[in-house]
Amino acid sequence: MIFVYLFLSLLAAVATAEDGSRAWLRYAPVPQADNYRSHPSSIIALNSTKSSPVYTAGQELQHGIKGIFGKQLGINGTSNSRPAIIVGTVDAYRKAYGNFDEADGLEEDGFFLSTEGDNVVIVGQNERGALYGAFDYLSRLAQAKFSTVSYVSNPHAPIRWVNQWDNMDGSIERGYAGPSIFFQNGFVVTNTTRVAEYARLLASIRINGIVINNVNANVTLLSSRNMDGLGRLADAMRPYGVQLGISLNFASPQTFGGLSTFDPLDPAVDAWWANITDQIYTRVPDMAGYLVKANSEGQPGPLTYNRTLADGANMFARATKPHGGIVMFRAFVYDNHINETNWKNDRANAAVDFFKDLDGKFDDNVVVQIKYGPIDFQVREPASPLFSTLRKTNTAIELQVTQEYLGQQCHLVYLAPLWKEILEFDMKADDRPSKVKDIISGERFSRPIGGFAAVVNVGTNATWLGSHLAMSNLYAYGIMAWDPAAQSEEVLGSWIRLTFGFNRDVMDTITDMSMKSWPAYENYSGNLGIQTLTDILYTHFGPNPASQDGNGWGQWTRADSFSIGMDRTVKNGTGNAGQYSPAVAQVYENINTTPDNLLLWFHHVNYTQRLKSGKTAIQHFYDAHYEGAATAQTFxxxxxxxxxxxxxxxxxxxxxxxxxxxxxxxxxxDSINQFYYNLSQIPDEAKRVGNHPYRIEAEKMALSGYRTYAVNPFHTASGYTAIVTTSNSTVGTATANVTFASGTYDVAVNYYDLIGGKARYELSLNNRTIGQWTGDLEDKLGHAPSIYLDGHSATRITFRGVEVNKGDILKIVGKPDGIEPAPIDYISFLPPGVAD
Structure with missing residues (x-):
C-alpha cells in the first residue's frame, strides 16, 4: 500500500506540470475544501441556448466545481431542487422564481451574487453579467474564500476592450508570444478553438470587447472572404459575451473600393462605408464597432482633405449607429517629422493641439481613445492633459499590457501600480475633483459612454503572452477596468493564488518581486521622467539614449554635455505644462514643486541640478541604475x-x-551610465561607472580567428569594443591568463545573440570545460530581436561555483553560424555575492 501511495503521489506530481495555457482558470483543488458550508447538488442555468453566455456559465460552473471540489454536478433547466447554483438574467430569474428586488441595483453587465440561502444565486443584468457572476463565484472558491456573501457588482465603465495589433500575414506588431491566433497567410483563421479559449480568459476578467487587428490596418480585411471569417470569429467569442471589433484603414474606399477619393465629406465615400458596414453587420450582428488610427505615423486620415478629425470619426459613427456600434477614434495623432531645432516644438502637445477645438463636435457613439500619457507607453509619464481638455466628448484610456517599451515580457514589470497612479491622478478640472478614472467612465463630465482599452497582443505561445509572470498584467487590467478602486497588491494576490496556489512562500516571493519590478525597471531604464531610454528607431527593447534625439519623432531628451530634459514650462518652454488645469499646471510649471520623478519631463536642467533628495541629477542617474540592476539580481x-x-x-x-x-x-x-558619463564628463561619486575590476575584456585577450569590432552604439559594449570571428565560417578562439586570486567564482560571459544565426560557444579553464551554449535566444525569449551587436542583442550567461586558480588559462571558442559571428564582449569572474 505504501508503494501504491508513493506511486500515485509521484504520478500526481508529474501531472501538475503546467504550460500556462490555463492561466488563472486552473480550478485546482483548494486546501480545506471540506470547510465549504455546503456542496450544491446541481446547477440550474436559465438558458439552454449554446451560444448564450448563461449556457456557458452553467458549463463553466460544472467544470470549476469538478476541479475545485472533485464533484460532478448536473446541469438542469428551471428546477426547485435544493441546494443548487442558479445562474441567469434578471428576466429569466423572475420568470422562474418570482420577484427579484436586487435587480434595481444592477447596471449593464452587472451581477448579483448571494451564497446566503440554501441556493447560490447568480443573477446578471444581462447574459454577460450572469457569466461574470459565475466566474466571480468560481474565483472565490478557487481562492478558498468560503465565507457567506451577498452583493451587487457593477462595472465602473461600459467599455472594457482589448486591442490586438495582429497583421493579416499572422505576424503581430509589438507581440512577443508567437504568431496571431486570428490571421494566417492573409486570411482569417479557419480553426477558432484558440480564439474561443482567449474569449473565455477575457470574459473571466469581465472584458466585453476585442479589436482583433492592427491599428495600422490592412484593407484586405474587408474582402468578402475575410468578412465571412469575421463572422466565424464572432461566433466563437459570442458564448463568452466578448464582442468583436476591427480596425480600419481610412483610405480603404480608394485603395480597396476603387473610388477616386477617401474624403469623409464626399457622399460617395460616406455611402461606401455605410455599405461595407452593413455587410459586416450582416455577418456579425453584434459587432462592437470600429477602431480608427488616422493621420498618425504616416497613416491616412481626414486631414489629407483639410477635413477635421471629427469629420472623419463621425463618418464611421453614422455608418455604425443604426447597428448600435461604437467608434473608438485614437487620439494618438502627431507629426513624426517635427523640427527638433525649434525648442517650442513638442510631440507631447500634439493630442491637445489636434483635439481641443473639436470638443463637442464628435457624435455620441464616438469615443476618443487616449494613451495614458502624452508620448507613448513610457515607463513614466504624467497623465495626458487631453483627459481634462475634452469635456463634451466621450473618452477612454488606452493602456498597454504588451510590454513594448518595458522589457517585452523578458523583464518582469508588474504594471498595475503604474496604471493605478494614472487612474487616480486628479486633473482638477475647474478646481473640482477630476480623477482620470472618473473622467473616462463618463461620470465627471456626464458623458454617456467611455472606458478602457488595452493593447494585449497574445499569440499562439502556450503562456499567451510568452511569460507566465506577465499574465499578471492581463489579469490586473481586467480587474481594474471593472473596478479602478481595486488595490494593485490585492489584485496581484488573487492572481497568484489562482495561478500558483496557496503556498505562503510562493505568495510572498512573487508579491515582493512583482511590487518591486516597476520601480526597478524604471531605475535602470530611465528615471526622473526622462522616458524609457530605449532605441526608439529600432526594436524598442534595449538601451540607446542617443536614439531619442536627432530625429523627428519627438521623444526628445535634449541631452547635451551640460544639461538634459525637456523644458515644457509656459514661461520658457513648449507650454505643455499649460495644457493642464491651472491647479495642476502650477505644480508642473515650478521646478521646486514638480515631483522629482517628472523633473526631466517638464524641466531642462544642468546635470548638477540638486534634487529634493540632495543628490545631483547625474548622480541620481548613476545610483538609480545601479540600484535597479541590483534589484533585478535578487529576483x-x-x-x-x-x-x-x-x-x-x-x-x-x-x-x-x-x-x-x-x-x-x-x-x-552600464550602457546608460556610460553614455551620460561620456556626455557630461562628470564622474560617479562612487567610482563605479567605467570601472569593472572583475572583467576580462574580450578584445584584450589573445585572439585567433577573432578580430576586434567597434560596437554601435558604443556604450552597449564594455570598453566600447567586442570581438567577432574573422569570417562566418572561421572558428574563433580567445585566450587569457586568469589574474584573479584562487577561489570559487561565478563566471559570466557577456556576448551578443543576433537573429539570423545560432553560434555555438565553449568556455574552458586549463582545457577543463566550464560550459557550452548556443546563441538561440531568438527561439526562447520572444522579444524583438536584432541583427546587430547592440543593446538589444547583448546578453549574458553565468556558470556558478567554478573553482579557479590564479594563472589558469581561460579559453573561449566561438563557432559562427549564419550572420552571427560568435560575438563576445567580456568575461567576469565574480566572487560570491558580487553582481559585477
Missing amino acids: VKQWESLQGKIDAERYEHVLFRQTYQAGHSLVWR
Missing part, C-alpha cells in the same frame, strides 16, 4: 527559493527569464 535568488514549491515546467521557464533579466539589466545599467 533570480528569490525565484530559486521556490524550487519544489512550483511545478518544474513553470519554475524553469520563469527562472530562465529572470536570469536573462538579471543579465540584461546590467547591460542597461
Whole structure:
C-alpha cells in the first residue's frame, strides 16, 4: 500500500506540470475544501441556448466545481431542487422564481451574487453579467474564500476592450508570444478553438470587447472572404459575451473600393462605408464597432482633405449607429517629422493641439481613445492633459499590457501600480475633483459612454503572452477596468493564488518581486521622467539614449554635455505644462514643486541640478541604475527559493527569464551610465561607472580567428569594443591568463545573440570545460530581436561555483553560424555575492 501511495503521489506530481495555457482558470483543488458550508447538488442555468453566455456559465460552473471540489454536478433547466447554483438574467430569474428586488441595483453587465440561502444565486443584468457572476463565484472558491456573501457588482465603465495589433500575414506588431491566433497567410483563421479559449480568459476578467487587428490596418480585411471569417470569429467569442471589433484603414474606399477619393465629406465615400458596414453587420450582428488610427505615423486620415478629425470619426459613427456600434477614434495623432531645432516644438502637445477645438463636435457613439500619457507607453509619464481638455466628448484610456517599451515580457514589470497612479491622478478640472478614472467612465463630465482599452497582443505561445509572470498584467487590467478602486497588491494576490496556489512562500516571493519590478525597471531604464531610454528607431527593447534625439519623432531628451530634459514650462518652454488645469499646471510649471520623478519631463536642467533628495541629477542617474540592476539580481535568488514549491515546467521557464533579466539589466545599467558619463564628463561619486575590476575584456585577450569590432552604439559594449570571428565560417578562439586570486567564482560571459544565426560557444579553464551554449535566444525569449551587436542583442550567461586558480588559462571558442559571428564582449569572474 505504501508503494501504491508513493506511486500515485509521484504520478500526481508529474501531472501538475503546467504550460500556462490555463492561466488563472486552473480550478485546482483548494486546501480545506471540506470547510465549504455546503456542496450544491446541481446547477440550474436559465438558458439552454449554446451560444448564450448563461449556457456557458452553467458549463463553466460544472467544470470549476469538478476541479475545485472533485464533484460532478448536473446541469438542469428551471428546477426547485435544493441546494443548487442558479445562474441567469434578471428576466429569466423572475420568470422562474418570482420577484427579484436586487435587480434595481444592477447596471449593464452587472451581477448579483448571494451564497446566503440554501441556493447560490447568480443573477446578471444581462447574459454577460450572469457569466461574470459565475466566474466571480468560481474565483472565490478557487481562492478558498468560503465565507457567506451577498452583493451587487457593477462595472465602473461600459467599455472594457482589448486591442490586438495582429497583421493579416499572422505576424503581430509589438507581440512577443508567437504568431496571431486570428490571421494566417492573409486570411482569417479557419480553426477558432484558440480564439474561443482567449474569449473565455477575457470574459473571466469581465472584458466585453476585442479589436482583433492592427491599428495600422490592412484593407484586405474587408474582402468578402475575410468578412465571412469575421463572422466565424464572432461566433466563437459570442458564448463568452466578448464582442468583436476591427480596425480600419481610412483610405480603404480608394485603395480597396476603387473610388477616386477617401474624403469623409464626399457622399460617395460616406455611402461606401455605410455599405461595407452593413455587410459586416450582416455577418456579425453584434459587432462592437470600429477602431480608427488616422493621420498618425504616416497613416491616412481626414486631414489629407483639410477635413477635421471629427469629420472623419463621425463618418464611421453614422455608418455604425443604426447597428448600435461604437467608434473608438485614437487620439494618438502627431507629426513624426517635427523640427527638433525649434525648442517650442513638442510631440507631447500634439493630442491637445489636434483635439481641443473639436470638443463637442464628435457624435455620441464616438469615443476618443487616449494613451495614458502624452508620448507613448513610457515607463513614466504624467497623465495626458487631453483627459481634462475634452469635456463634451466621450473618452477612454488606452493602456498597454504588451510590454513594448518595458522589457517585452523578458523583464518582469508588474504594471498595475503604474496604471493605478494614472487612474487616480486628479486633473482638477475647474478646481473640482477630476480623477482620470472618473473622467473616462463618463461620470465627471456626464458623458454617456467611455472606458478602457488595452493593447494585449497574445499569440499562439502556450503562456499567451510568452511569460507566465506577465499574465499578471492581463489579469490586473481586467480587474481594474471593472473596478479602478481595486488595490494593485490585492489584485496581484488573487492572481497568484489562482495561478500558483496557496503556498505562503510562493505568495510572498512573487508579491515582493512583482511590487518591486516597476520601480526597478524604471531605475535602470530611465528615471526622473526622462522616458524609457530605449532605441526608439529600432526594436524598442534595449538601451540607446542617443536614439531619442536627432530625429523627428519627438521623444526628445535634449541631452547635451551640460544639461538634459525637456523644458515644457509656459514661461520658457513648449507650454505643455499649460495644457493642464491651472491647479495642476502650477505644480508642473515650478521646478521646486514638480515631483522629482517628472523633473526631466517638464524641466531642462544642468546635470548638477540638486534634487529634493540632495543628490545631483547625474548622480541620481548613476545610483538609480545601479540600484535597479541590483534589484533585478535578487529576483533570480528569490525565484530559486521556490524550487519544489512550483511545478518544474513553470519554475524553469520563469527562472530562465529572470536570469536573462538579471543579465540584461546590467547591460542597461552600464550602457546608460556610460553614455551620460561620456556626455557630461562628470564622474560617479562612487567610482563605479567605467570601472569593472572583475572583467576580462574580450578584445584584450589573445585572439585567433577573432578580430576586434567597434560596437554601435558604443556604450552597449564594455570598453566600447567586442570581438567577432574573422569570417562566418572561421572558428574563433580567445585566450587569457586568469589574474584573479584562487577561489570559487561565478563566471559570466557577456556576448551578443543576433537573429539570423545560432553560434555555438565553449568556455574552458586549463582545457577543463566550464560550459557550452548556443546563441538561440531568438527561439526562447520572444522579444524583438536584432541583427546587430547592440543593446538589444547583448546578453549574458553565468556558470556558478567554478573553482579557479590564479594563472589558469581561460579559453573561449566561438563557432559562427549564419550572420552571427560568435560575438563576445567580456568575461567576469565574480566572487560570491558580487553582481559585477
